[in-house]
Amino acid sequence: MVSIMSVNKHQQVKKRDEVFSDKISTRIWEETASDENPYIASSARCHGYEITDLVEKCSFIETLYLLFRGELPGKEEAFLLEKLMIFLINPGPRHPATRAAMNAGIGKTNPEHILPIGLTILGGAHLGAGEIESSMRFLRKNFKKPVGNVMDMLLKEAVAPEEGDWHIAPGFGSRYGSIDVMPGEMANGFAELDADRKILKWGCEFAQLLAPHQMGWLMTGLAAAVFAELGFQPRYGAGLFQLLSAPGLLAHGMEQSNKPMTAMPFVKDEDYVIEE
Amino acid sequence: MLSKNKVVDTALWDKNRNKIYSKKGGWIIGKGVFSHGYDMMNDLVGEVSYMQVMILNATGRMPERRLADWFEAVHICLSWPDPRIWCNHIGALGGTMQTSTVAATVAGILANDSRSYGTRPILEGIAFIKGAMVKFNQGLSVKEIVEIECSKHGGKPYIMGYARPIAKGDERVLALEKIADKLGFSRGDHLRLAYDIEAYMLEKFDEGININGYVAAFLSDCQFSSSEVYRVFSVVVNSGITACFADVCDRPADTFLPLRCDDVLYEGKTARVLS
Numbered sequence A: 001m002v003s004i005m006s007v008n009k010h011q012q013v014k015k016r017d018e019v020f021s022d023k024i025s026t027r028i029w030e031e032t033a034s035d036e037n038p039y040i041a042s043s044a045r046c047h048g049y050e051i052t053d054l055v056e057k058c059s060f061i062e063t064l065y066l067l068f069r070g071e072l073p074g075k076e077e078a079f080l081l082e083k084l085m086i087f088l089i090n091p092g093p094r095h096p097a098t099r100a101a102m103n104a105g106i107g108k109t110n111p112e113h114i115l116p117i118g119l120t121i122l123g124g125a126h127l128g129a130g131e132i133e134s135s136m137r138f139l140r141k142n143f144k145k146p147v148g149n150v151m152d153m154l155l156k157e158a159v160a161p162e163e164g165d166w167h168i169a170p171g172f173g174s175r176y177g178s179i180d181v182m183p184g185e186m187a188n189g190f191a192e193l194d195a196d197r198k199i200l201k202w203g204c205e206f207a208q209l210l211a212p213h214q215m216g217w218l219m220t221g222l223a224a225a226v227f228a229e230l231g232f233q234p235r236y237g238a239g240l241f242q243l244l245s246a247p248g249l250l251a252h253g254m255e256q257s258n259k260p261m262t263a264m265p266f267v268k269d270e271d272y273v274i275e276e
Numbered sequence B: 001m002l003s004k005n006k007v008v009d010t011a012l013w014d015k016n017r018n019k020i021y022s023k024k025g026g027w028i029i030g031k032g033v034f035s036h037g038y039d040m041m042n043d044l045v046g047e048v049s050y051m052q053v054m055i056l057n058a059t060g061r062m063p064e065r066r067l068a069d070w071f072e073a074v075h076i077c078l079s080w081p082d083p084r085i086w087c088n089h090i091g092a093l094g095g096t097m098q099t100s101t102v103a104a105t106v107a108g109i110l111a112n113d114s115r116s117y118g119t120r121p122i123l124e125g126i127a128f129i130k131g132a133m134v135k136f137n138q139g140l141s142v143k144e145i146v147e148i149e150c151s152k153h154g155g156k157p158y159i160m161g162y163a164r165p166i167a168k169g170d171e172r173v174l175a176l177e178k179i180a181d182k183l184g185f186s187r188g189d190h191l192r193l194a195y196d197i198e199a200y201m202l203e204k205f206d207e208g209i210n211i212n213g214y215v216a217a218f219l220s221d222c223q224f225s226s227s228e229v230y231r232v233f234s235v236v237v238n239s240g241i242t243a244c245f246a247d248v249c250d251r252p253a254d255t256f257l258p259l260r261c262d263d264v265l266y267e268g269k270t271a272r273v274l275s
Helices: A004-012 A053-059 A060-069 A074-085 A098-104 A111-122 A129-142 A147-157 A180-191 A198-213 A217-229 A232-255 B011-016 B040-044 B052-057 B065-077 B085-098 B099-112 B121-137 B140-151 B171-182 B190-206 B209-221 B228-236 B239-250
Strands: A024-026 A027-035 A041-046 A272-274 B020-021 B023-029 B032-035 B262-267
Touching: A004 A074, A004 B011, A004 B052, A024 A180, A027 B262, A041 A053, A041 A060, A053 A060, A053 A074, A053 A098, A060 A074, A060 A180, A074 A217, A098 A111, A098 A232, A111 B099, A129 A217, A129 A232, A147 A198, A180 A217, A217 A232, A272 B023, B020 B023, B020 B052, B020 B239, B023 B171, B032 B040, B040 B052, B052 B065, B052 B171, B052 B228, B065 B171, B065 B209, B065 B228, B085 B239, B099 B239, B121 B140, B121 B190, B121 B209, B121 B228, B171 B209, B190 B209, B209 B228
Parallel strands: A024 B262, A272 B020
Antiparallel strands: A027 A041, B023 B032
């Protein structure tokens, strides 16, 4: 039964004494108001550096790293981040997120919605941004352990799905029933860039042990490993993955936007099966 | 067709190439549009409520009208036109940016996929009350159930479905109780247990049940799974966001809570020069 106390509680809703901040606060960006108008910024600094100086003296990659990490990267960090950005620039026209953007394009969706549509679908937990944080946590937790022990533990505890691909660990598994070739090759290349890339090297050893099971690196695992190597916090991983994949989504979506609707397949009635 | 090097079994994907299998229904051109066996234009339009169709599409089951009316009441309870609410705030910011109505509303809906408020906590709310019912049936007391849950949070009264941010008490619980009575719903085992837990929470912590806890218990009694409820409520905050968007969009751009440069507190590194 609902008690009298309960009814009273909900009839007399009271404000809590929570103290909210008076202002938004940030450690990232500082704007200085112009003398004439307090709403207009006359200068802006990113983690202390004048934006105009960054424009003049830094690359986009360096500025991006600064924005998230608070310091400019060393040469090796900037190089690795740039290589990952190139590798992730396009999930490709078969990826569901790209296809969502293409579908929006061909459907004549407003151009400003095409990228958010693709990015939203890219948020998925299967080969999308939703897998990055858990993959980063997996790598950070295990890369100091003997890779064979981790493998044995996973084979004992992880449960394969009845059908479809198996991600035995976040960022590692099969793609269409076999090893995804390109992320594995790229991971080997990245691991050789610098002797100190312990997470990438551990991931490559782990992928080798997975190979007899038709599994290996996935794109998400590779991205997670590089983000972890560069010191990004796991919670940033999802958004970074979306950011780096965004150009391809937009390019493919826009490519379709000037074509007629008939330029993409519409599944035939005989291939549309309503199951009982 | 097999590629010449193909050695991997790709039958699962081959079966689905260029073919859609649907357990839901679809448009059979020239014959009609079907959802779970219903002819939508003849069986549903004008015959059932939109909310009944929403639940049918999300769960595969056609609910009775009164249950759909109760679901609709929950949507009203979660669609406040107050732009201080986080998801509504996003709608309002879309308005001040002169974003499209759809984009602003969808952005707000996306924001309510949050672990703190909105739709997503219903997953945890249902998991809690169903788990509590199992423990209760195993012989644990309400006090013990609460203590186990609170022990996960250092003894603090953090139980999904109880207490709420900003305010104490939840006027929506009474509104939904009233509509449930009016529609002739009786209280099931989960809801009775939820209120027993509330009684203990009130006594011990001065915290009551919130709309999540009430809805979770009510729908557990109606045999809904948490994923079904999450799907039905995917756009539960929709209308409040649109309201806040519309209010702001009809005013001059950039006038919704405009910030002067000194309205933002900078706490970062002091000015430095690139070497």
